[in-house]
Amino acid sequence: MAYLQLKDVTFKYPNGFSAVENVSMSFELGEKVAIVGQNGAGKTTTVKMMNGLLKPTLGDVLSNGESTKGFTTAQISKKVGYVFQNPDDQIFHSNILSEIKFGPKVLGFSPEKEKEMLELAIGLTELHDYLDENPYNVPLSLRKFITIAAVIAMDSDVLIFDEPTAGQDFDGVKKLSKLIDKLIEMGKTVITITHDMEFVVNNFDRVIVMAHKNVLADSDVRDVFWQLDLLEESMLKQPSISQVAHRINLESKVLNVDEMVSEISKVKVKTS
Numbered sequence: 001m002a003y004l005q006l007k008d009v010t011f012k013y014p015n016g017f018s019a020v021e022n023v024s025m026s027f028e029l030g031e032k033v034a035i036v037g038q039n040g041a042g043k044t045t046t047v048k049m050m051n052g053l054l055k056p057t058l059g060d061v062l063s064n065g066e067s068t069k070g071f072t073t074a075q076i077s078k079k080v081g082y083v084f085q086n087p088d089d090q091i092f093h094s095n096i097l098s099e100i101k102f103g104p105k106v107l108g109f110s111p112e113k114e115k116e117m118l119e120l121a122i123g124l125t126e127l128h129d130y131l132d133e134n135p136y137n138v139p140l141s142l143r144k145f146i147t148i149a150a151v152i153a154m155d156s157d158v159l160i161f162d163e164p165t166a167g168q169d170f171d172g173v174k175k176l177s178k179l180i181d182k183l184i185e186m187g188k189t190v191i192t193i194t195h196d197m198e199f200v201v202n203n204f205d206r207v208i209v210m211a212h213k214n215v216l217a218d219s220d221v222r223d224v225f226w227q228l229d230l231l232e233e234s235m236l237k238q239p240s241i242s243q244v245a246h247r248i249n250l251e252s253k254v255l256n257v258d259e260m261v262s263e264i265s266k267v268k269v270k271t272s
């Protein structure tokens with residue numbers, strides 16, 4: 001059985017608006033999965049059901065075999081941690097270190113475990129120099145890393161990042177890739193919602209495409225980004241380099257610069 005399962009879930013907001021309808025998806029431990037789709041497709045609503053912030057109106061969410069229905073978000077956070085899209089919705093301490101320490105405290109970690117998790121979280125997010133600062137004295141791009149550190153420190157089995165690359169520069173995106181790789185190496189599952197298709201092809205193997213409150217595709221990254229009709233229906237774009245490959249009728253379904261360079265070198269060899 002998969003570690004995390006959404007079984008035919010539907011979610012209606014209190015105003016009666018149905019944001020997600022009959023969605024099923026499942027995740028094993030150690031998987032790295034991107035969720036993509038146009039604004040309003042239902043991505044955030046879906047992942048908020050994974051850690052119990054929202055409970056499905058219909059259907060069931062199971063983490064490690066147990067339905068989220070009987071548990072609070074705090075209880076579920078040991079298994080599934082969620083980093084909010086907007087860090088300001090998550091941060092509530094006036095000091096960065098206290099914000100990161102909060103999860104381990106609530107979860108009752110031993111002092112040794114708390115120290116270990118804090119070192120890991122602060123190390124991966126490179127926040128050492130800011131620990132005494134008020135979170136609102138650092139830029140939004142760093143506030144995002146505070147919220148990521150706070151969730152890493154909880155040692156959840158599954159970590160969900162909602163739009164982590166938004167507002168990040170080149171170094172920020174590199175830091176994200178590195179920390180995701182480390183979490184995967186530790187056997188965790190990382191699920192990331194993103195609008196950054198370059199980030200998807202450079203970091204993820206499995207991609208879930210959402211549109212119209214539902215899942216349109218759940219497949220290998222190359223398969224997703226070379227199904228042009230699927231991209232059109234979900235209003236997504238190929239990564240720029242794939243668009244170039246498509247425009248020049250390159251046979252190979254390239255996804256990144258390295259693959260493109262490799263294909264072009266082959267052509268050069270053939271014509272020389």
Ligand SMILES: Nc1ncnc2c1ncn2[C@@H]1O[C@H](COP(=O)(O)OP(=O)(O)OP(=O)(O)O)[C@@H](O)[C@H]1O
Pocket residue numbers: 013014015017018019037038039040041042043044045046
């Ligand atoms: N609290 C709410 N009450 C009513 N409707 C809501 C609420 N939150 C979200 N919605 C609506 O639910 C739909 C799905 O929103 P959701 O945030 O899940 O989409 P999304 O795919 O994550 O979009 P984005 O990429 O813009 O974050 C949208 O139409 C949104 O306006």
